Amino acid sequence: ENEISFLTEIPKCEHHLHIEGTLEPKLLFELAEKNNINLPLNFPATHEELAASYNNFSNLQDFLDVYYIGCNVLINEDDFYQLTLEYLTKVSKQGLKHTEIFFDPQSHTSRNLSIDLVFNGIKKACDEIFVEFGITTKIIMCLLRHCSIDDCSATLDLAEHLIKDGKIHGLGLDSSEKPFPPELFEQVYLKAKQLNPELRLTAHAGEEGDSSYITNALNKLNVERIDHGVRSIEDPKVIERLANEKIMLSVCPLSNVVLRVVQDVSQLPIKKFLDANVPFSINSDDPAYFGGYILDNYLEVQRRFKLTKKDWAFIATNAILGSWCDEDRKTELL
Numbered sequence: 574e575n576e577i578s579f580l581t582e583i584p585k586c587e588h589h590l591h592i593e594g595t596l597e598p599k600l601l602f603e604l605a606e607k608n609n610i611n612l613p614l615n616f617p618a619t620h621e622e623l624a625a626s627y628n629n630f631s632n633l634q635d636f637l638d639v640y641y642i643g644c645n646v647l648i649n650e651d652d653f654y655q656l657t658l659e660y661l662t663k664v665s666k667q668g669l670k671h672t673e674i675f676f677d678p679q680s681h682t683s684r685n686l687s688i689d690l691v692f693n694g695i696k697k698a699c700d701e702i703f704v705e706f707g708i709t710t711k712i713i714m715c716l717l718r719h720c721s722i723d724d725c726s727a728t729l730d731l732a733e734h735l736i737k738d739g740k741i742h743g744l745g746l747d748s749s750e751k752p753f754p755p756e757l758f759e760q761v762y763l764k765a766k767q768l769n770p771e772l773r774l775t776a777h778a779g780e781e782g783d784s785s786y787i788t789n790a791l792n793k794l795n796v797e798r799i800d801h802g803v804r805s806i807e808d809p810k811v812i813e814r815l816a817n818e819k820i821m822l823s824v825c826p827l828s829n830v831v832l833r834v835v836q837d838v839s840q841l842p843i844k845k846f847l848d849a850n851v852p853f854s855i856n857s858d859d860p861a862y863f864g865g866y867i868l869d870n871y872l873e874v875q876r877r878f879k880l881t882k883k884d885w886a887f888i889a890t891n892a893i894l895g896s897w898c899d900e901d902r903k904t905e906l907l
């Protein structure tokens with residue numbers, strides 16, 4: 574009881590949240606019907622069956638196959654608005670203060686939607702939620718690493734105006750990690766940074782890929798933080814570097830269990846990160862698919878690790894310090 578209210582009250586920042594991964598089964602079916610989208614023949618027939626099928630992913634790719642089908646039901650600006658508003662409304666009750674939202678332009682531009690339509694829908698919900706709850710947001714575009722370099726580069730061109738004026742605040746890299754190591758995207762990251770030197774950089778690394786993916790994301794892509802990164806624990810040198818250079822990992826506990834990165838949350842190196850002074854935040858990744866939003870992830874970590882208030886203060890402080898919000902917002906949250 575006390576623990577739940579303690580963890581609810583902690584000011585939380587989320588740094589690893591794919592907006593397409595907040596598409597709840599119910600909304601997926603509603604939008605499919607509204608937009609006349611035919612789901613694949615072997616797709617579950619009801620939202621209950623769909624939700625039940627999420628227990629059976631055996632790896633990242635298994636999940637991504639379903640996630641990309643879900644993306645296809647999002648057509649209108651209002652669909653992206655509704656999706657984002659539902660996510661933000663939920664987490665407004667979970668002590669969330671600041672969130673950095675990923676979106677995958679290529680999942681939508683490949684279906685001939687404009688990047689502005691997608692961005693504007695997401696942004697409209699963010700602006701409304703700021704007015705209503707004071708939650709701050711930043712929007713980060715992710716490139717899909719299973720797409721060609723040319724396609725990724727062309728996607729940067731489509732986003733150029735949004736990157737140049739800082740509306741898109743950061744660049745990330747997601748989708749199938751192996752066999753697409755970070756160094757393949759060196760030129761693309763360079764090009765993005767040239768569009769706007771203030772663009773922040775991150776990449777998924779060390780979820781399924783080994784710790785060399787983390788090192789190469791840092792060395793070749795010049796990222797400032799690492800999404801997932803839990804396989805850093807396999808290399809003491811990488812752990813030392815993350816601690817020394819204060820590179821934050823955006824850890825996603827429930828995601829790691831559902832996608833079988835670990836068997837259960839107790840196997841995550843949370844205590845080792847704390848002992849080694851590695852900054853990390855706790856995030857939900859794709860909450861509609863992985864069984865919980867940000868607070869559920871905090872609660873599961875606590876259930877498994879019984880952390881002290883001091884540990885939680887370390888986690889909460891690092892999540893604020895690692896955020897890409899404005900400096901005065903940081904001060905406000907600290």
Ligand code: HPA
Pocket residue numbers: 591594633640747748749750777780828858859
């Ligand atoms: N990993 C890689 N790609 C993704 C993920 C993830 O956890 N979620 C959505 N796209």
Ligand code: ZN
Pocket residue numbers: 589591747777800858
């Ligand atoms: Zn992710």
